[in-house]
Amino acid sequence: MLTCEICGEEIMLEEDMKTHLLLSHLENDMHCPLCSLSGVSYNELYFHIGSAHPEKQQGVQGPGHHDDVSKTPQTGPELLFQFSLAGDSCDMAGETTTTGVCSTTIDSVPQKQKVSPGTDLRVARQLHQEEEQIRKQEEAQQEREEFKKLQRQFGLDDRGGYCRQMERTMERAVARGLMTPSEFHYKRAEMMESLASGFDDGRTRTQGVVRALHEYYQTECRDCVHVWLSADTDHYCSSAGDKGWGCGYRNFQMLLSSLHRIETYAPFLQEKAMPSIPQVQSMIEEAWKEGLDPQGASHFNKRLQGTRAWIGSTEIFILLTSMGISARIIDFHQPTGPGDTHPWLFDWVKQYFFQSSRSSKLPPRLIHTSLPPLYLQHQGHSRCIVGMEQKKNGSLCLLLLDPGSSVSDTRKLLSGDTISTAIRHVRKFPASLKHKQYQVVAIQGVLSAEEKQITISNSKILCAERIP
Template sequence: MLTCEFCGEELVLEEDMKTHLLLSHPENDMGEQSHDGEAEGRGGHSLVRPSSSPTPTTTIVDNHCKQAIGLSRSEGSERGVDNGNRFDTIVSPRTSNSTLESKEQITEAGGEFGGGRAVAIVVSTSSVSTGFLRSAQDSSRPTSRHCNADESVGVGSAEHTKVKQKRFSSPTKEKRFSCPMCALVCTDAFILQEHVELHLLEESPAEEAVLGATSSTEAASSSNSSGGKSYECPLCSVVCGDCYSLQEHVELHLDYGTATSAVSPGSDLRLARRLQEEEKQRRKEQEAKREAEEFKKLQRQFGVNGRGGYRKQMERTVEKAVSRGVMVHAHFHNKRDEMMEALASGVDDGRTRTQGVLGALYVYYQREARDCVHVWLSADTDHYYSSEGDKGWGCGYRNFQMLLSSLQRMEPYTTCLSEGSVPSIPQVQVLIEGAWREGLDPQGATHFNQRLQGTQAWIGATEIYALCTSLRVSARVLDFHQPTGPGDTHPRLFDWVKQYFSQTATSGARLPPRVVQTTQPPLYLQHQGHSRSIVGVEQKKNGSLCLLLLDPGCTPGDVRKLLSQDGSTVSTAVCRMRKFPGNLKHRQYQVVAVEGVLTPVEKQVSLSGS
């Protein structure tokens, strides 16, 4: 049976008692003054009755009914109050044999300053021991009396029960003062003031310790792999295993002035300027590196990278063939001797030349290619291909040799050209340097630093023009600097080539033949990275044009297929020579056309015009 401490009603169930307290006693106070039987000013020792005491328990008060009886939660409200007051705590247990381990406590205090006392009812959701817990008076204050067993009120006695009921049901309403830091309620302002001062005394040392640690280290702790905590230095990001190591580390910073310099005025500005200078320097280095790479690329492209000229490249190529076992040492020495002899004479040894190409083309078009309405071919021209000494950079020299091989067979040019002798590539370089010394093409001379011998420098249309003018051969350079047809094609280039070859073949003839081999020399065709020779043009039945090109990159074996008696083999070789408008789609093209022989006066005019 459960007995209500306010009205004495007996109930069986705990839930019924809670409902009864909520509905019947919302106005009762639990903080009345104590009965007269309790002595005033009890001593400074608290008395705790053990759980094994045979006295019965008092009222059961749970946290569900705390609002109805004016109670609130509190942690640590068992502490006594100074100035002669004490707190009596009634512990209401759920079980009898347990320790005093309360996690939730409900307190209400009452008393007078100087002679009163505060009563706290403690309710635990866990198990607590039965009895009374009386707090002691502050040991620092002198006391007139001391608490003993004779002065205590026995739990369960009739006198104590009456006093408790009187205290709980007292109609007296006193003014209460709630603690702003905990749930304690006092009836005297001075008691509350001293109680709050106790709170402040307890919290001040802890706050000072936290603030001191924060300002000295500002360390960010993080969990490490072992499950502990690591502390990062705010000055250099070094991670320490514990706060003591971090403190010593930060003190080292302070001793050597690192922290002071890091936070000194203007440090951010100096850092920004330093970073800006570093970025500027890095950009300069990158730009210089890029320019150096581009310059080296141009040097390789124009053959002025210091790798030597025709002779050195020939020697390196032959030595590699010997090291790979492709060539025996005896053959190597023989080939080097032949090369040195040809270089000394200045005349091409003819090992890269293929003769009779235009005659073979004329025969082929007479028999085959019935889809062509007209075919115009240049004068007889020999094919020269790039050898081991000039592979990769000698196309301009080889095309000049093709042009020169055709001019030497024509009557008008025999007076200014030595018949039957085509100069070697090193000799062509010597002739171009001679043209520069005469004053031709000063811009080109400056570009190559007045020197071609012993280099792998590429030459183009302007160098061919200067060389022809120096040899008293009239030449003209035509620029097709942008596409004139759909798909970046150059139909105007094809039309001009047709006009060049057909102008002499159709003069005075009513019906020109289908295949014509003209007396016009081949055309030098230059575009970015390569040059070829135009030796003819086809006109199809639908009116489309197709150029016939001799390429220095073609090997003698491929070119000699034109001389074959097999029609299919010749057709295959001719197909490789054909270039339609869709095959010539470079941005710019230059054409060098030979137009006759210069007189000494005309040559002087050309020199003055340069």
Template sequence: MLSVCPVCYVNVPSTELEWHANNHFQDDDFERDMLLAKKISLDIPTPRLMDVPICYESSEDFCRNAEYSSSNFKQNSTGLREVLLQEKISCLVRCQPKSTIYKVEGGLMLLLRRCLELESKTTRSIISGHVDHYESIESEDYGWGCGWRNIQMLSSYLLTQRKEARDVLFGGSGFVPDIPSLQRWLEIAWERGFDKPGSLSFNKEIYGSKTWIGTTECAALFSSFGLRARVVDFDSLPSEKGHFSGMIEKSVYGPMDKFLQRSRSDQESSLSHNVHYSKYKERKITGHQVLMEWVWNYFAHEAGRKLDNLQNVVLSQKTPLYFQHDGHSRTIVGIQMQKSVTGSDEKYSLLILDPGQRTRDLEKTLRDNNGWQKLIKRKVHTLKKPQYQLCYVDPGIASTKEWEDLKTIHSEYIRF
């Protein structure tokens, strides 16, 4: 059951109401914050979610205050909505709890790297930097929370490996919030205008829901902070028009399960006219091997000369990949390549962290260097779904104009 916070008028679970309300008054300089909030409200609201002002006492008090409700300000309904949204953001920054996690000494990625280094010298592996594993918990999100857990895994990378992301993510809190807080952040992204078609699938509300999410929700959430989130579609279903094979730029929207069930005619009608000839077709790479090749090229893009050295494990500067298919999602933290016996073809294995696995089990198998391959490696024959989606985050922070452009989620579309 939900109750309304008497301070910020946000719906919260009844069992958390007292704790939530008390958080508003933990700051000894509350009066100072109120004066600063008054000044902020009279300025032009920032168009960037990353600039988070101090929390007001309540929406009702804000609206009652004559100084805030001048005639000019009343006429600007957009400005009023923006200030109230900023109030919601600042309250969320104050109250969002850090997600609980089983901490692995040294980190799972260090353990994985050591195991990969002990493998055959004929292999080459490329892996991301630090990534924490967030497992689904039976009493909290088992069966529906994998999408949120993957967002948490990507967030753990961004917070530790990219300073610009750490400065803007989750109000600069410096930690990965729990799932209810992430749901609030996604609602704020929708309110900001990110992925409008996708938000309608949820009626613009996700807090407290057990509905599945996918890559487009992941992209919308990260983009709302000014991060350059990208989506890639891999599709093997035949086109109704039956003649095209290549890469296309198109607009996409979630949730993922609905996206996968859309008719082929709907997909064709949503494609833009920016068509690129597929390099994979040119090289006669077919089937799910196309996805493997794409992931290898993605992680290897900045590895460059390191791959020419005799190192069999290389650290990539790329973010992990949110890896979605119908019914489940996981996080790709790297890829391994092994030359075939003839030396003419490469055999790839995706390196995956699955929210459905227990972190303790992953840690034990990696420390013992025994059985971890079954939990982490995925070869091409395990890819049996006709459609997959990936989401990743490019470096840097978007400019104001680019931030506006990010509100429409585009994808690179690859048919194989």
């Protein structure tokens, strides 16, 4: 049994191997033994001899044809293989071959350098290996560039985390004359003290937002047949230290501020003070060490502290699980309405808030529930859903707190003189949410020790509930 060194095909006979090499690997290197035609395939050469040299065609048969067996003829492939590889001309000057194809002398036929089939195979293999090596090097270089790009995009490069970004922001303020050097050192020391404690300094917090919304809806927006509000929730906005990447952390702080006020969850929260962003990063790393979401841990190389890495639904889920709080991720993975809208998302949120009034046959127009807000994620940003409106015509509107809103803008919700204008930035109708995909993290109770271990085990392959 013979094995082709190029493609690995196994062939019984040497003659068949020659034909295989000719037709599968070398046929484009053939040339006419009777004239200067070259660079053609076997079939093209066979046709050429028949049309250009008809008087010399005797003995050259097409594939699968033979002369009288008693004459021990050479078939067409064998003969042309012999012409192509073993001299590219007649066997002897001035004499005919065994099949009588040609009586032309060697000197009258263009000659090529004689190369053995083994040499051709070695050269071909070497060229193939060199091309493969070059291709792999180019792919590796492209992968490195893409990885660096992703690191920069998701804050996993070496630019530093919250602390370093805050320092650079203050350094620029000093350079522009907006801050004195003494102020810089004072604020830097203040920041380091806050970070060392692990607690948020509260500079970006606005309290009483949901209570202000409740007061507003008691007298305004009479076109709403129902308004649902979550439990009281503080608003946390991005600061100079996390601008551009901290929305997930700030939304977690909003969720946590609500859980502290809900009797079901408050006893399970060890710390009553709000953790800082670096502390939240440390909490996620500890959750990974518990065995939660090993795939996500691998994505971040098991490190968040000192980076500007974005977090999303899965990190919120494992944070809550590590705290003994039950949560679920619902994935609205495609639009379900006209114009790339997501009416199924709005319907799902309505059912979430409606659960608090199912016992009432005629639920009141304004319902301030004890439910936690919902974490809403889409590509590049996240927000908190703290309520929903249902209009008389049946249309639905989400009420969102956005970490991108500044403290000054958010505090306009607290004043009766400005809330009617400021609330426009809180309302989001279906036409305003047109990203391809949204994910919601919903809190749904507490976990027993056994349930927590089951959730940790199941998170090895963390899956969301897909709707639809």
